[in-house]
Amino acid sequence: MELTNGAATTYAQAVSDALREEMERDSSVILMGEDVGDRAHSHQAITSGLQARFGAERVIDMPVTQSALVGAAVGAAICGLRPVVDLPDADFLSGAFNPIVQVAAKMHWRTAGKLRVPLVIRCSSGMGAHDGPWHSQNPEGWFAHVPGLKIVAPATPYDAKGLLKAAIRDDNPVLFLEHHYLYRRLREPLPKEEYVIPLGRAEVRRFGEQVTIITYGAMVYHALEAAETLETEGISAEVLDLRTLAPLDHAAIAESLAHTHRALIVHEDTLTAGLGAEIAAQIAEHCFTDLRTPVMRLAAPDVPYPAATELEAAYLPDAARIAEKVRRVLCAG
Amino acid sequence: MIDLARDDLLGIYYLMGLTRAVEDATREMYHQGQIQGTVYTARGLEATTVGAASALQPGDVLAPQHRDLGALLARGITPREIMAQWLRRVDAPSQGRDGQLHIADMATRWVLPSTGLPGLALPVAAGAALAMKTRGERHVVLAFVGDGGTNTGDFHETMNLAATLDLPLICIIENNGYAARTPTSSQFRIKHLADRAAAYGIPGHVVDGNDALAVYEITQQAAEIARTGRGPSLIEAKTYRMQGHSAADSANYMPPSALDEWRQRDPIELYARRLENLGLLDDALILEYGTRIAQAVQDALAFARNSPAPDPATLTDRLFAPDPVPPTTEDEIITAPRRAVEREGIWN
Structure with missing residues (x-):
């Protein structure tokens, strides 16, 4: 596969x-949202120019x-x-x-497969806005509990493109x-x-032998x-x-734990009943005999997202805290 | 005069009678313990539901709410499907997964399934209208909402959105006097819910909801406006729910005098008198329709009772629609050369 001329x-x-x-490939793909048109510059200018190219009928300001x-x-x-919202x-x-939980997620199941909802809802989540309780939340915990929804959280430009294309082609919300x-x-x-990256597959970003750090989004880099x-x-961490x-890609998690035997789950979302709890439970149920130490979690504390830089730094997991928690995982046996 | 032929006019009479008969049978089964859950019926609303839905053409979409059996029957949903749905049998449209009148068919009868929350059908209906507009189709969406449902955010958000985008949407408010057990006097201060249309800059109409032809006519006018790209309309059908909220509701909060008054204006009786005056209906024909309706209900009951229960082994299947085509082969993904992401100084 040829790479572009270094133009990153x-x-x-x-x-x-x-x-x-x-949108070029499939005329049924439309964009809907506030300021998605060219009159205003949408969030991060991501949809800029698309209305000029595809028309106001397909790039719809709401x-x-x-x-x-x-x-x-x-x-x-x-x-x-x-639609891509x-x-x-x-x-x-x-x-x-x-509409997400009560309508879209249930539609295919409750109509016994008669109706499909090929819908993508794009939004920016997580830290970065430095703007407190309503512009930095991680919503995955709210929605991971809902049957019938798929949730994608890419960590790289390559994945963002390939996974979004897969999400748009998927016949589910x-x-x-x-x-x-x-x-x-x-x-x-x-x-x-x-290229298109199938939904539902994790990727090992770094190979290691003693512990697996299971994470996603910006926490991958920490x-x-x-x-x-x-x-x-x-200490060799995967x-x-x-x-x-x-x-979730349960197979990839199990495969990793089969050789590292230890797991730390890290997310920006708050701790209690978060995605980490589900992953830890799955590991306990399905990988128990592979484990040498208890599964641990590192997440934001159970308080709303703070505004001040000092509070935000205390709120989010970072490399130092992850390393410290890994050391505890290794000692816990 | 209305552009309906004799057969169409009699068809509306048949559908109104069928609606009431299917509902009566459903309530009876509920009281005999044959139906689980809640049964919502709409005695007194037959002119509104059948009259409005009769104005639809093939390809137009119906978005009913929980007690709009008449609209479903007018759209071609059969009494067999309705009864199998109430009994949650495998031959029901939802195959036992969903109950009530939550019936979907977007293939040949263009019905969006109702959802068990007031007002929530409206944004979905607007989306169907948006799809028609995007594709340049001359179809419309007919959505129903109760008087209570007009107090939800979804009602206001949807009507404003539909107005702003000139969507081909007709919203019928069934003002039947009560939201569950709460009278309209405790729900809003305005006299006519249709007046809310002014807030969205769209036409609002009040119509006698017990007059099937009046409802048909105003719906058709709104449909013509929508079909020609001139946007949505709001229609308030003033009517009366001549029963409790559900089959379990004794309706002891409904004043007997009001019930008596509205019984004098029973929409089926009113419509029969009208057809008689037009020379289209007589006692013999009334008897014939009565027999046909009773047979349809008996046939539906037999069909539903003979339909098997859903297989518990199917409980978790079809949660997700399958991927139509594998997006790309695994080999391509694995062999794709990757350069490390540039992340120097990412935390600075």
Whole structure:
């Protein structure tokens, strides 16, 4: 596969490229949201230029709502379009809880497969806005509990593009959680050829032998940094990037634990009843005989997301805390 | 006068009678313990549901709410399907996974399934209208909401969105006097719910919800506006739910005088008188329709009772739609050359 001439693509541009390519490929793909048109510069300018190219009929500026916006996208999806909804922040998902949870997620099952909802809801989640309780939340814990939803959280430009293309082609509702912090901080040369990354597959970002750090999103980079630190201490840590949070890649988790025998789960979302709890339970049920030490979690404490830099630093896991927790995992046996 | 032929006019009469008969049978089965859960019926709303849905053309979409049996029957959903759905049998449209009147068919009868939350059908209906507009189709969506449902955020958000985007949506408010057990006097201060249309900049109409032809006519006018790209309309059908909220509700909070008053305006009786005055209906024909309706109900009951229960082994299947085509082969993914992501100074 040929790479572009070293012209590295940002995470934000990768998302934009995926939208443009899918809209070119399939005329049923439409964009809906506030400020997705060219009149205003959408969030991170990701949809800039798409309305000029594809028209206002396919790149639709919507009045400010969450429930009616997502509900309308569900209706359009049932009727054969493939809407991609742009919500500025994942925090806004709560306003669309009804159409997502009560309508979209149940539709295929409750109609015994008669109706499909090929819908993608894009939003930026996680740290990066430095703006307190309503612009940095991680919503995956709210939605991972809901049967019938897929949740994707890419950590690299390559994955952001390939996974978004897969999400758009998927016949089910997909929450696509772009990471706010990574939009413009990462660059990566992407293949010229088209590629699509199947949903539901984790990827090992670093191979190791003594412990697996299971994580996703921006925490992948903290985990990699922690692994580098730990290597200087003679500790070999594997970093597993989940990429898709629902459905989880149980096979990849089990495969990693089969040789590392220890696990630390790291996420930005708060601790209690978060995704880490589910992963830990799955490991306990299915990988118990592989384990040499208890599974541990490192997550944000059970308080709302703070605004001040000092509080935010105390709130989020970082490389130092991950490394320290790994040392505890290794000692716990 | 209305552009309906004799057969169409009599068809509306048949559907109104069928609606009431299927509902009566359903309530009876509920009281005999044959139906689980909750049964919502709509005695008194037959003119609104059948009249409005009769204005739809093939390809137009119906988005009913929980007690709109008449609209479902007018759209071609059969009494057999309805009864199998109430009994949660495998031959029901939902195959026992969902109950009530939550019936979907977007293939040949264009019905969006109702959802068990008030107002929530509306944004989905607007989405169907958006799909029609995006594709340049001359179809419309007919959505129903109760008087209570108009108090939800989804109602307001949807009507504003539909107005802003000029969507081909017709919203019928069934103002039947009660939201569950709460009278309209405790729900809003305005006299006409149709007045809310002014807030969205769209036409609002009040219609006698017990007059099937009046409902048909205003719905058809709104459909013509929507079909020609001139946006949504709001229609308030003033009617009366001549029963409790559900089959389990004794309706002891409903004043007997009001019930008596509305019984004098029973929509089926009113419509029969009208057809009689037009010379289209007589006692013999009324008897014939009565027999046909009773047979349809008996046939539906027999069909539903003979239908097997859903197989518990199927409980977890079809949660997700399958991937139509594998997006790309595994080999390609694994062999794709990867350069390390540039992440120097990412935390700075």
